[in-house]
Amino acid sequence: MAALDKFEAKEGVDQDTVDAVREISTYKYGWETDIEMEYAPKGVNPDIVRLISGKNEEPEWMTEWRLQAFARWEKLEEPDWAMVTYPKIDFQDQYYYARPKSMEEKPKSLDEVDPKLLATYEKLGIPLKEQMILAGIEGAEDMPAEGRKVAVDAVFDSVSVGTTFQAELKKAGVIFCSISEAIREHPELVKKYLGTVVPVSDNYYATLNSAVFSDGSFVYIPPNTRCPMELSTYFRINAENTGQFERTLIIADKGSYVSYLEGCTAPQRDTAQLHAAVVEIIIEEDAEVKYSTVQNWFPGDEEGKGGIYNFVTKRADCRGDRSKIMWTQVETGSAVTWKYPSCILRGEESQGEFYSIAITNNYQQADTGTKMVHLGKNTKSRIVSKGISAGKAQNTYRGLVSMHPKAKNSRNYTQCDSLLIGSECGAHTVPYIEVKNNSSRVEHEATTSKVDDDQLFYCRQRGMDEEEAVALVVNGFCKEVLQALPMEFAMEAQQLVAISLEGSVG
Amino acid sequence: MALPELKQSATEARLATLSLPDGGCLEAARAAAVSRVQTLGLPDRRDEYWKYTRPDTLVTADTPSAKVFVSGETPIFDGFDRLKIVFVDGVFDADASDDLSLDGITVERLADVSAKDIHWVKDLYGVLEARGQTPVARPLASLNTAFATDGVVIHVTGKPSKPISLIYKHGDESSDALLHHLIRVETGAEATILENGPAASRFNKVTEIDIADGGTLHHVRAQGRDHERRAATHMFTRLGAESVFKSFTLTVNGVLTRNEQVIELTGDDAVAHVAGACVGDGDFHHDDTVFITHDAVNCESRQVFKKVLRNGATGVFQGKILVKEGAQKTDGYQISQSLLLDDDSQFLAKPELEIYADDVACSHGSTSGAIDEDALFYLRSRGVPHGDATDLLTLSFLAEAVEEIEDEAIAEELVTRLEGWLARRR
Numbered sequence: 001m002a003a004l005d006k007f008e009a010k011e012g013v014d015q016d017t018v019d020a021v022r023e024i025s026t027y028k029y030g031w032e033t034d035i036e037m038e039y040a041p042k043g044v045n046p047d048i049v050r051l052i053s054g055k056n057e058e059p060e061w062m063t064e065w066r067l068q069a070f071a072r073w074e075k076l077e078e079p080d081w082a083m084v085t086y087p088k089i090d091f092q093d094q095y096y097y098a099r100p101k102s103m104e105e106k107p108k109s110l111d112e113v114d115p116k117l118l119a120t121y122e123k124l125g126i127p128l129k130e131q132m133i134l135a136g137i138e139g140a141e142d143m144p145a146e147g148r149k150v151a152v153d154a155v156f157d158s159v160s161v162g163t164t165f166q167a168e169l170k171k172a173g174v175i176f177c178s179i180s181e182a183i184r185e186h187p188e189l190v191k192k193y194l195g196t197v198v199p200v201s202d203n204y205y206a207t208l209n210s211a212v213f214s215d216g217s218f219v220y221i222p223p224n225t226r227c228p229m230e231l232s233t234y235f236r237i238n239a240e241n242t243g244q245f246e247r248t249l250i251i252a253d254k255g256s257y258v259s260y261l262e263g264c265t266a267p268q269r270d271t272a273q274l275h276a277a278v279v280e281i282i283i284e285e286d287a288e289v290k291y292s293t294v295q296n297w298f299p300g301d302e303e304g305k306g307g308i309y310n311f312v313t314k315r316a317d318c319r320g321d322r323s324k325i326m327w328t329q330v331e332t333g334s335a336v337t338w339k340y341p342s343c344i345l346r347g348e349e350s351q352g353e354f355y356s357i358a359i360t361n362n363y364q365q366a367d368t369g370t371k372m373v374h375l376g377k378n379t380k381s382r383i384v385s386k387g388i389s390a391g392k393a394q395n396t397y398r399g400l401v402s403m404h405p406k407a408k409n410s411r412n413y414t415q416c417d418s419l420l421i422g423s424e425c426g427a428h429t430v431p432y433i434e435v436k437n438n439s440s441r442v443e444h445e446a447t448t449s450k451v452d453d454d455q456l457f458y459c460r461q462r463g464m465d466e467e468e469a470v471a472l473v474v475n476g477f478c479k480e481v482l483q484a485l486p487m488e489f490a491m492e493a494q495q496l497v498a499i500s501l502e503g504s505v506g
Numbered sequence: 507m508a509l510p511e512l513k514q515s516a517t518e519a520r521l522a523t524l525s526l527p528d529g530g531c532l533e534a535a536r537a538a539a540v541s542r543v544q545t546l547g548l549p550d551r552r553d554e555y556w557k558y559t560r561p562d563t564l565v566t567a568d569t570p571s572a573k574v575f576v577s578g579e580t581p582i583f584d585g586f587d588r589l590k591i592v593f594v595d596g597v598f599d600a601d602a603s604d605d606l607s608l609d610g611i612t613v614e615r616l617a618d619v620s621a622k623d624i625h626w627v628k629d630l631y632g633v634l635e636a637r638g639q640t641p642v643a644r645p646l647a648s649l650n651t652a653f654a655t656d657g658v659v660i661h662v663t664g665k666p667s668k669p670i671s672l673i674y675k676h677g678d679e680s681s682d683a684l685l686h687h688l689i690r691v692e693t694g695a696e697a698t699i700l701e702n703g704p705a706a707s708r709f710n711k712v713t714e715i716d717i718a719d720g721g722t723l724h725h726v727r728a729q730g731r732d733h734e735r736r737a738a739t740h741m742f743t744r745l746g747a748e749s750v751f752k753s754f755t756l757t758v759n760g761v762l763t764r765n766e767q768v769i770e771l772t773g774d775d776a777v778a779h780v781a782g783a784c785v786g787d788g789d790f791h792h793d794d795t796v797f798i799t800h801d802a803v804n805c806e807s808r809q810v811f812k813k814v815l816r817n818g819a820t821g822v823f824q825g826k827i828l829v830k831e832g833a834q835k836t837d838g839y840q841i842s843q844s845l846l847l848d849d850d851s852q853f854l855a856k857p858e859l860e861i862y863a864d865d866v867a868c869s870h871g872s873t874s875g876a877i878d879e880d881a882l883f884y885l886r887s888r889g890v891p892h893g894d895a896t897d898l899l900t901l902s903f904l905a906e907a908v909e910e911i912e913d914e915a916i917a918e919e920l921v922t923r924l925e926g927w928l929a930r931r932r
Contacts, residue, residue: 081554083860403874405849420864423831433855433872438846441875448861448868 027298028499030268033120033238037157038104040097042241046070049211052097052158056180056214059187065200069210072201079204082367083396083428084336086309089274096212098239099159110162117161121154124265126234128154128162149229150261151176155246157239158214165229172228174258175220179247182218189220193251197280197317197344205276205338206313209245213278216246221256221287230259230486235277237266237297237308243274250280252287254320259290259486264333266298269306272335276311285320285347290328292489296496297333304363304392307335314341318350321376325351328484330493331358331366332500340398342371345379345407352381355484357493359500360393360425369399369416369431374407374440383414386478389425390501396428403440410440418448419477421470421501471498513547517645519567520548524653530620535632539651542636546645555642558822558854559764559793564646564708564738569682572707572734572761581673582702582728582923586915588671589613591658595676595706596683598656602673610664611697616657616686627659630688634714634742638768642797647740647766650712654686660699662691662721669698669724674705676732681706687713691721691749698724698913704732711739719746719773725753726916728923729763733790736762747773747802754911756920757784757792758927764793771798771805771833781810781910783920785900785927786819786851793822794842800833800863809840812907814900815851816931826858829866838868845903846876847896897928 040051049070053063078089102114110118110128121128151165153176160178169176175186183190200210217233237244252258266273275297283289291314300307310333316325327341343352354370372381381401389395397416418427429446451473459469475482475497482490482497509517521543529536549561563570591613592602598615606613619627632651638644660670672687683706691697695718705711717723729737737760743751757763769778784792798807813821823842844853857870877899885895901924908924911917 408849418859418861420861420866423834423864425864426860426862428861429857429859429870431855431857431872433857433874434852435844435846435854435874436852437849438851438876439849442873444855444857444870444872446857446859446870448859448866450864450866 027268029124029265029296030298032267033116035114035116035238036101037098037239038101039095039239042095043092044096044212048096052212052214055097056183058183061191062183065195066211069200069207073204073207073211076201076204076207082338082398083394084338084365084367086272086336089309093241094274095239095242096245097214098157098242100156103159103161107162110164113162117156120156120236121234124234124236126152126154126263128152128164150232151229153178153217153233155215155233155235157237157242157244160215168228173222173225174227175218176231177218179216179218179249182249186220189251190218190249193280193282194249197282197315198278198313203313205311206278209247209276209278209313213245213247216248216277219250219258219260221252221258223253224255226256227258230261232261232263235262235264237273237275240269241271241273243276246277248277248279250289251282252284252289254284255286257288260292261486261489262291262293263296265296266308268298268301272307272309274309274311279314281316281325283316283318283320283323283325286322287320288324289316290326291316292485293329294489294493294496295329295331295333299333299364300335300362302362304335308333309336310334310339312339314339315344316342316352317344318347318352321347321349323347323350326353326484327370328355328481329357330485330489330496331356331368332496334366335364337366337368339368340370342373343381344373344375345381346375348376349378350376351379354383354385355481356385357388357478357481357497358386358395359388359497360390360395361500362391362393364393367396367398369397371400372402372412374403374410374412377406377408377410379407379410381412383416384480385416386481387416387418387427388421388474388477388501389418389427390421392424394426394428396430398430400432400434401442401444402434403436403442405436408437408439412442414444416446417477419474420448420450467501471501474501509547513550516550516565517543517548520565520649523567526653527655531623531625531628532620532631536652538636539632539648542639542648543645543652546639546643546648548645548649558824559791563736563762564764569680569708570736571680572676572732572736573679574676575704575732582730582919583671583700586669586671588669588700590671590673592673592675593656593685593705595678595681596656596685596709608666608668610662610666610695611670612661612663613670614659616654616659619659626661626690627688630690630714630716634716634744635712635740637770638742644740644766644768646710646738647712650684650686650710650740654684654712657686657688660687660689662689662695662697662723665696669700671700674701674703674709676704676706676735679707682708683710685711689713689715689723691717691723693718694720696722698726701727704730704735705737707735709735709737709739711737713741715741715743715751717743717745717749717751720748721746722750724912726911727755728920729755729760730758733759734761736760738764740766740768743769743778745769745771745773745776745778748775749773750777752779752910752912753781754907755782756923757782758923759790760792761789762791764795766795767797769798769807771800771802771807774802774804776802776805779808779910781907783812783904783907783924784821785814785924786816786821787931788817788819790819792820794825796825798827798838800827800829800836800838802833804835805833806837807839810907810910811842812904813844813853814847814904815844815853816847818850820851821853823855823857825870826860827868827870829861829863829868831862833863834865836863836866836868838866840870842872843903844874845900846874893932897925900928901925
């Protein structure tokens, strides 16, 4: 919002107010870290795949795995079924590997990490210190110390910068490190699980990711362990013309529990950038994983220039009986989103939950939803999706609920609501429902409406301005999903809901 | 864009079995439809729009055979005062039909009309079908426009005293029928169209309906009898301002039925209701595909579909509400439900919304499950035998759809038929 930069406060309006307004009306994370980078040559080919594998000092089997994925990718066609349009991506006109020069020698501890990188995360509100309290969260001081710890794995372009609390987690038997480290240190686990939930050739972007993923996070929770703190990965794209391809692998062994948070931002640029991640989660008997995302990639400017193309494959495999996965996502960023966190409910009595808020404004496009594949008996799933569309944006919920013949006595409840703000945007719902046995019950409900005039009037009458009123109504509309978020995220998400809709009224 | 090889060859093979009827004034429309078929290619199992229904047997060059079912039961609507128009294996039967003259309506055979040079039919034939090809292709309808061998043209100018009843008889075990009807309802006019009968071994039917401002058309159809029959039907309806279209279809039996309804609300305050009930047993496969476009202000659309399935029967519902930019104050409602009477049956649904206007209220719901055990227990505890209780609950499940029919006598007739179907399966 260039206009605001030149804005001069009227007499009687204090500077704090102006600053506050300026802060919330812009994409806060659009700045760039000036740091010397090292790139692989532009484009993708077997040599680049080998180069990435080499940079990560991977064993031969991993290089081979990647090369096979690349060979498959070359034969695949880019999917076009989603309700999104964007100029054709030239996959050869971008970098697939970029790392800060200072990361050439892997730092042994956080103290050795380039201060510029640490400052970057500090500025993003994710200080890479093993501190007790997450910065910027009001009221967190009053909470018991145990509940406040969050271990962070910070990924900067193609590499993991550092992971906090590793020692403390190790005591509990939890492995939390970058995936490149896991491939070197825990090859038996990686070999056993990688690609078993999202197969190498699952889809176009997942296949590309399998070939060129540079880093990401790895989590292993041993049997009967409750992870002593929340785990979090923060992804930052900084370099220009660079795609980020991260890979996350989470394994929750029998009877374990973990809550995992994911955040992401990128600088403001005129050209679009590609982000194609794969997240695989394996959940064994009686284990539970809670996976929360606040996706805030740069959405492009008000004219729709630039932004991140977010093509992501996320899937959880509830292998064991009574296992449970809960996906919660707040999607406010990205120019184009193509994302369907899915649940394979294989174990008997396993449960899948999906809570989503997708907000699109200006020229953003989001095609997102979930798949609930019920394979085991007595499995349960619940989908709550809230899509909000403003400006000239398009927002699509696309989902699948499938009850296999053997998934007796299973249950699904789906609710997708869309809210339209403005007459030039679109909201769409494309659910697939497949029921192949009669003891299961499937219910699907969807509604589309606009912000209720009566509710707005009520707020306005009580002195709120129109944007505040809309933000309040929208927050109410999203309540069910916001409540499913961990506390740290819920606060951020609530603010994001207001920010993303800035300028959409009137 | 060139068609995939298999699709290309399947399309060519089918086209080779057909020959263009004498076109008369419809020659250009038929030729255009042929090129639509060539461009689109006939559907195959790889098409997204045919994800849940395999179109193979609707496309093959050879006609799959279907036994003619003979029963002592009186055909549906027999007791009604109506204007009968009879087709046997897709050919008009003048002897079995009534005299086609009736106040408020003109009925002509398609072949007779196409021989005349100037006729309103020329401006309608294939037009709504062609419009209905975007955004989703319906090539079987284009195939029909090109090669339809018979059909009627109905012009509703007033309020005829009785319903027009189209009866489709099936006589030949390997008949392949292509019928194309046109209906135009003038301003302020109102009529009821009834359809029934197994029609042919393979039946491809297109009806193009143009309802002028303030016109009303009721449509009730019963598809039943011969189990081995296959049918692909399309109804393309365009509604003017303040016009009303209400359609209901009952389907029992049939190894493959796909009914497509393509409705365009082009005038303000128009109302379109489509409903359907089906009961299927064994290798029954029934597909309701509905596409409703709201392109005017303050229109209402309603879709109510209920399916009862048993012994491995399959029910499909693909319904879409598209609200175009500017179609404010739209009220769109859609419900699709299935009752699975046993564990082998399946229900596959894709209820879609695509909305580009903000001041709308659209909703859809879809459910699937077995008979409600609590309700069953309630009835049993009051002395109702298990079979009766199941039938009662099944009928009440279907009732919401049947209630969409305005004419009570017709609705009652359908319920009687449903009761008979259930009783025969006890």
